[in-house]
Amino acid sequence: MTAHQFLSYVRSPGVEGLQGVDDLDATVDELRRAGVDFGGDMITGRGGRQAPALDPSGNLAELFEAYQR
Numbered sequence: 001m002t003a004h005q006f007l008s009y010v011r012s013p014g015v016e017g018l019q020g021v022d023d024l025d026a027t028v029d030e031l032r033r034a035g036v037d038f039g040g041d042m043i044t045g046r047g048g049r050q051a052p053a054l055d056p057s058g059n060l061a062e063l064f065e066a067y068q069r
Helices: 003-010 024-033
Strands: 018-020 048-054 060-066
Touching: 024 048, 024 060
Parallel strands: 018 060
Antiparallel strands: 048 060
């Protein structure tokens, strides 16, 4: 996912929830370089990892990488 795709996603009306990605670390690194604010720590759970991010308007969106089974 590119920064443009991410920002288009989080700016879509009614978007709430998670956006799945294949490589969370690489995606977060790329989006940080593009200026996306990942203000919180990554969250690790039973099903995978999440990275909370804020769009330029302060709306929350989360990237999610599922564990491989």
